[in-house]
Amino acid sequence: MREFAYQRVTQVREALTLVAENDGSRYLAGGTNLVDLMKCGVEAPTRLVDVRSLPLGGVREGADGGLVIGATTTNSDVAAHPEVRRRFPALSQAVLAGASGQLRNMATVGGNLLQRTRCAYFADPSQACNKRVPGTGCSAVDGAHHNHAVFGWSRHCVATHPSDMAVALAAFDAVVHYETLDGGGEIPLSEFYPPVGDTPQQETVLPSGALITAVSLPKAALSPWSRYRKVRDRASYAFANVSIAADLGVHDGVVRDVRIALGGVASQPWRARSAEAFLRGGPASFGTVPGGG
Amino acid sequence: MAFHRLSTCAVALGEKGVALNEDTHSEILLHVNGVKHCLSVDNRTTLLDALRERVGHTGTKKGCDHGQCGACTVLCDGRRVVSCLMLAVAAEGAEVTTVEGLGGDGELLPIQQEFVRLDGFQCGYCTSGQICSAVGMLAEYAEGWPSAVTAPGSEPVLDAVEVRERMSGNLCRCGAYPSIVRAVLETAARGEVTG
Amino acid sequence: MSGAAPAVGVARPRVEGPAKVTGRARYAADVPMADLAFGIVVVSTVTRGRIRDIDVAAVQDMPGVLGVIDHRNAPRLNPDAGHFFGPDGGLQLLQDDVIPHAGRPVALVVAETLEQARAAAEALPVTYEVLPHDTDFSADHPAGRAAMALFDGPVDVGDVDRELAASAVVVRERYFTPEEHCSAMEPHSATAWWEGERLQAVDSNQGPFFIATVVATLFSLPLEQVRIRTEHVGGGFGSKGLCGPQLVLAVMGAMHFARPVRVTLSRNQVFLTTAMRPAIEQMVRIGADDDGRLRAIHHEAAFELSPLAEYIEGCTELTKTLYATPALRTRLTAVPLDILPPYSMRGPGAAPGSFALECAMDEVAERLGIDPLELRLRNEPTVGPASGLPFSTRNLVACLREGARRFGWASRDHRPRMRREGPLLVGTGLAATSFSVGAFPSTASITAEPDGTFTVVVNATDLGTGARTALTAIAADALAVGAEKVRLRISDSDFGPAWSAGGSRGTTSWAWAITEAAAKLRSSGDQGTVTVDTAQLLNDLPSRERHSYSAVFAEVTVDPATGEVRVRRLLGMFAVGRVVNPLMARSQVIGGMIGGLSMALHEEGVRDPVSGRHINADFAGYHISAHADVPDIEADFVPDYEPGIPMGIKGAGEIGNVGTPAAIANAVWHATGSRQRALPIRPDRVIEEHPLQ
Numbered sequence A: 001m002r003e004f005a006y007q008r009v010t011q012v013r014e015a016l017t018l019v020a021e022n023d024g025s026r027y028l029a030g031g032t033n034l035v036d037l038m039k040c041g042v043e044a045p046t047r048l049v050d051v052r053s054l055p056l057g058g059v060r061e062g063a064d065g066g067l068v069i070g071a072t073t074t075n076s077d078v079a080a081h082p083e084v085r086r087r088f089p090a091l092s093q094a095v096l097a098g099a100s101g102q103l104r105n106m107a108t109v110g111g112n113l114l115q116r117t118r119c120a121y122f123a124d125p126s127q128a129c130n131k132r133v134p135g136t137g138c139s140a141v142d143g144a145h146h147n148h149a150v151f152g153w154s155r156h157c158v159a160t161h162p163s164d165m166a167v168a169l170a171a172f173d174a175v176v177h178y179e180t181l182d183g184g185g186e187i188p189l190s191e192f193y194p195p196v197g198d199t200p201q202q203e204t205v206l207p208s209g210a211l212i213t214a215v216s217l218p219k220a221a222l223s224p225w226s227r228y229r230k231v232r233d234r235a236s237y238a239f240a241n242v243s244i245a246a247d248l249g250v251h252d253g254v255v256r257d258v259r260i261a262l263g264g265v266a267s268q269p270w271r272a273r274s275a276e277a278f279l280r281g282g283p284a285s286f287g288t289v290p291g292g293g
Numbered sequence B: 001m002a003f004h005r006l007s008t009c010a011v012a013l014g015e016k017g018v019a020l021n022e023d024t025h026s027e028i029l030l031h032v033n034g035v036k037h038c039l040s041v042d043n044r045t046t047l048l049d050a051l052r053e054r055v056g057h058t059g060t061k062k063g064c065d066h067g068q069c070g071a072c073t074v075l076c077d078g079r080r081v082v083s084c085l086m087l088a089v090a091a092e093g094a095e096v097t098t099v100e101g102l103g104g105d106g107e108l109l110p111i112q113q114e115f116v117r118l119d120g121f122q123c124g125y126c127t128s129g130q131i132c133s134a135v136g137m138l139a140e141y142a143e144g145w146p147s148a149v150t151a152p153g154s155e156p157v158l159d160a161v162e163v164r165e166r167m168s169g170n171l172c173r174c175g176a177y178p179s180i181v182r183a184v185l186e187t188a189a190r191g192e193v194t195g
Numbered sequence C: 001m002s003g004a005a006p007a008v009g010v011a012r013p014r015v016e017g018p019a020k021v022t023g024r025a026r027y028a029a030d031v032p033m034a035d036l037a038f039g040i041v042v043v044s045t046v047t048r049g050r051i052r053d054i055d056v057a058a059v060q061d062m063p064g065v066l067g068v069i070d071h072r073n074a075p076r077l078n079p080d081a082g083h084f085f086g087p088d089g090g091l092q093l094l095q096d097d098v099i100p101h102a103g104r105p106v107a108l109v110v111a112e113t114l115e116q117a118r119a120a121a122e123a124l125p126v127t128y129e130v131l132p133h134d135t136d137f138s139a140d141h142p143a144g145r146a147a148m149a150l151f152d153g154p155v156d157v158g159d160v161d162r163e164l165a166a167s168a169v170v171v172r173e174r175y176f177t178p179e180e181h182c183s184a185m186e187p188h189s190a191t192a193w194w195e196g197e198r199l200q201a202v203d204s205n206q207g208p209f210f211i212a213t214v215v216a217t218l219f220s221l222p223l224e225q226v227r228i229r230t231e232h233v234g235g236g237f238g239s240k241g242l243c244g245p246q247l248v249l250a251v252m253g254a255m256h257f258a259r260p261v262r263v264t265l266s267r268n269q270v271f272l273t274t275a276m277r278p279a280i281e282q283m284v285r286i287g288a289d290d291d292g293r294l295r296a297i298h299h300e301a302a303f304e305l306s307p308l309a310e311y312i313e314g315c316t317e318l319t320k321t322l323y324a325t326p327a328l329r330t331r332l333t334a335v336p337l338d339i340l341p342p343y344s345m346r347g348p349g350a351a352p353g354s355f356a357l358e359c360a361m362d363e364v365a366e367r368l369g370i371d372p373l374e375l376r377l378r379n380e381p382t383v384g385p386a387s388g389l390p391f392s393t394r395n396l397v398a399c400l401r402e403g404a405r406r407f408g409w410a411s412r413d414h415r416p417r418m419r420r421e422g423p424l425l426v427g428t429g430l431a432a433t434s435f436s437v438g439a440f441p442s443t444a445s446i447t448a449e450p451d452g453t454f455t456v457v458v459n460a461t462d463l464g465t466g467a468r469t470a471l472t473a474i475a476a477d478a479l480a481v482g483a484e485k486v487r488l489r490i491s492d493s494d495f496g497p498a499w500s501a502g503g504s505r506g507t508t509s510w511a512w513a514i515t516e517a518a519a520k521l522r523s524s525g526d527q528g529t530v531t532v533d534t535a536q537l538l539n540d541l542p543s544r545e546r547h548s549y550s551a552v553f554a555e556v557t558v559d560p561a562t563g564e565v566r567v568r569r570l571l572g573m574f575a576v577g578r579v580v581n582p583l584m585a586r587s588q589v590i591g592g593m594i595g596g597l598s599m600a601l602h603e604e605g606v607r608d609p610v611s612g613r614h615i616n617a618d619f620a621g622y623h624i625s626a627h628a629d630v631p632d633i634e635a636d637f638v639p640d641y642e643p644g645i646p647m648g649i650k651g652a653g654e655i656g657n658v659g660t661p662a663a664i665a666n667a668v669w670h671a672t673g674s675r676q677r678a679l680p681i682r683p684d685r686v687i688e689e690h691p692l693q
């Protein structure tokens, strides 16, 4: 690990300035991904700006009645929040399906969205990887890619996004809020992670130096019984082989509306739009699903 | 490598402050088990390495150094964390509790007693982490936190399935899992987690 | 002094329990040491090749760096040094520019602090000439050759082909198990320093005396000049049976820098540089009559190894003793590849071997339409089928019957895919096993202290097996005193020769020496010090088939839509001789069964098909079972006694692993109707396209 300076900030503007000032600066939140990758030699910041003391923690009601989750809220606090559990149970489930109790106590919402892929070649600087060093090639394409992308990949990169939380957020059409020195902005989660194309190093559309301040959820989900289901190689403490977040609005036995997002299958939470279209307006029964019974 | 030496921690840092400088080293005040340690650390030092190599508390173990095993679990302000992914500088201001700080003067906590009585370990290498994790986990449960196996819409009830899911961040290669789960449930039944 | 209640057979918590739950128990990397320097290992990123250059100058001036040791300045090592199987090229670290396998240590960077050593090690530029490699294992690899026959050599009894031709059913299948890693939670760590003329080291290993002999040979030092100790050891499972790279490099560091040097492997390096179980492919043919009587067993196993060192993965050993059969043929093939030398991992040979044999037996039962339990009972041998020797004791039937009773096996519908619970399929399976037991020569000495206590010195190691507690009890009973009168000292090469903790022979070997010493001391009137060596006694032990036995029963649920397999119940009945401490023995066998569960469902070392390098060499990629994977496990013991060994004890350290993978695989078949002949039973191997049809 390279030597670095460390600063803890309490003002958003101070954080933005420190990061803008120096190319090698990075925000540090829970550190569960950044410190890990620094140990692997994948990340080598020269300055860490610790954002955990910024006034960005907690879950509150937004002006439109939706939920606003502060960027530094820990994953544990998101999952345990009564309103999240009541209105967006799939989000609580998704967060709880990720990592471990210890890691969720450290990990934050902002850091979770920006965690890097778990592709083994990416984490090993002695291997070629277009995402880590553009133009070096993708070791996974011809290598072991058992758990890599099945949707939206390119020859340049077949990695998946590892976040469980983001899958549920995608199903709820959440919006990411950020600040920069030139002002703030918001990005719908469905547009937050761009297609891989030939720029796998371009993982989000967040402006450079931007600080995520919050994620907002709409006033109401389609239903109060949204669910998250994760399949993995062991029963807990493992990344997804595949996961699904689904929210189904049913009225009189008819699927009024439906949102489905898949995890572990693409470089972004994958909205299953055709499946949604297929189900929408149809009968809400098991038989609807091809191969179901 | 410039080394920024500040006169004394107390003066430089006040109660909860961090020495703000452009240096690669910091003077920090680490609260461990109720004792304040004034340390000059390389910013790269993790809380785990600071505890083990600087404070001399080797009870906290390193199994992987990447957040993948739970052996290094400690409590920060009462919440369980993996100390291998927390920088020592980032732990400044938090009250850190390690396995050495759990029991009072020579007295084992109920959770420690149950681990011994029910043989909740073999080699013992994962044990400090399991015990710290269990203490943190029982507090989380007491606050009503759900887990991945809690049915949505209902409140969790601590049974073996809940304990297993909540403790899954602590690997044990000796395979002491069933006795650990029993020890945690027995402790919970005794209703006195921290003694 | 007599009249103390016996300590053996009593369930007692471990003597070191309070130290382990308070963090006071010290492991190798915990030992405080003045003037300590830290060494970080740099390992090869190519699978085969040569080192072109190591640019030491690039890191020499980094903060805190004391220096770098590589093949140009390392002390010369004795190439004769080796392990159980002969000279081991895996020990010859930093001797030349040759890279024989990925992850081979190429340098040791030593600095004042851990952070500084790590930073310099990461920054050290190493360039390689890359040579073509071969890490592609298969049983019919052209390089395959007969394995060394030190044990588990080829056996031919009767005429296998004729018996198979005459059989009512013949099962012929292949079974695959991947590279598996011991993965003890404590990464290997050693601290070495000189005290005058003596080399001292605290190391995490399974037997300090044996390790000291290896170090002495390797560095061409007289044995008296080498002292190796262990503190508490955070698990071994085979990987700490060898002199590890941490110790070789720490010693080099101490020699080179003339101060204490600590080398602790990173978790990644534990995967890359410490012994693993090799990948194995097996072929089993079994022929049986209509009534379930076996006519022939043909079991061949091929495993990978390294040209650097011999090794035997004795997969067919239990096939030679488990069932009566008029014809038996076994073969072991070794396939040299460009890999780290494999070595024994908990349940070596037996764990993968029993997976193949016991799955094949299940298929025989299926084909015959008989109860798999009944099939085992019908094929009990009266003498060793290969050796012709009598069994010292054989309590497999008791394990099977008692296990079946407790598990409720009688009500099982033996047809597959008959039980459903909502979207889940449910199935049960069993496996029978044996594991060879015995003892190796050891020394022990006991001193009668003036205050009426006894100091017992034996070179045992406690890897979490409970050796401290068990040997204290054994010594107490042998001396006919209470356990509180016994002071046990272990784990110091100065204590003299003893077998290491391994091969399920640690406790039997040490206990034998202790009981001999105690008998001698008592006959001399409890005076002074006596020292014994059991070498001769062991020679006098008559040849017998000596084994532990067990029957393992598993119940699984399978979600055919996702391929997820969960073990819902696991029960093991064991015959492991006299049980010294039921609490710890149960922990041992349950731990083993969890190792077996982990092997069945999770563990798989994966190599990059292009570079031949490990790509999941950490705990996020290489999964071992976590809490949530493990149900409450029932394990118990049938009455058993080994007549040839003092106190009637056998080993219990490894048999738990054996049998469990087959029991689970058979249960998965029973649930789904599909056979799983490759481990681990991953979701993608189980998932069904039309799950609910």
Ligand SMILES: Cc1cc2nc3c(=O)[nH]c(=O)nc-3n(C[C@H](O)[C@H](O)[C@H](O)COP(=O)(O)OP(=O)(O)OC[C@H]3O[C@@H](n4cnc5c(N)ncnc54)[C@H](O)[C@@H]3O)c2cc1C
Binding pocket: A026, A027, A028, A029, A030, A031, A032, A033, A034, A035, A036, A051, A071, A072, A075, A097, A098, A099, A100, A103, A106, A107, A108, A109, A110, A111, A112, A113, A114, A115, A162, A163, A164, A165, A210, A211, A212, A213, A237, A238, A239, A240, B066, B067, B068, C620
């Ligand atoms: C062993 C292990 C298992 C795991 N398993 C899972 C799993 O199953 N599912 C899952 O979803 N996750 C899993 N994780 C990942 C974990 O959830 C993430 O590491 C975590 O959510 C990251 O959050 P953090 O606050 O620690 O981020 P950090 O590590 O602090 O930061 C991550 C990145 O985000 C940036 N960043 C942080 N906050 C902000 C902000 N406010 N604005 C702008 N940039 C910011 C940082 O600069 C950095 O680049 C696992 C991690 C580990 C180590």
Ligand code: SF4
Binding pocket: A117, A119, A120, A121, A122, A128, A129, A130, A131, A132, A137, A138, A139, A140, A141, A156, A157, A158, A159, A200
């Ligand atoms: S899949 Fe993507 S992250 Fe993985 S090696 Fe290829 S480019 Fe790198």
Ligand code: FES
Binding pocket: B061, B062, B063, B064, B065, B066, B067, B068, B069, B070, B071, B072, B073, B082, B083, B084, B085
């Ligand atoms: S050492 Fe921290 S989680 Fe393994």
Ligand code: FES
Binding pocket: B120, B121, B122, B123, B124, B125, B126, B127, B171, B172, B173, B174, B175, B176, C185, C234, C235, C464
């Ligand atoms: S007791 Fe050995 S790893 Fe848990």
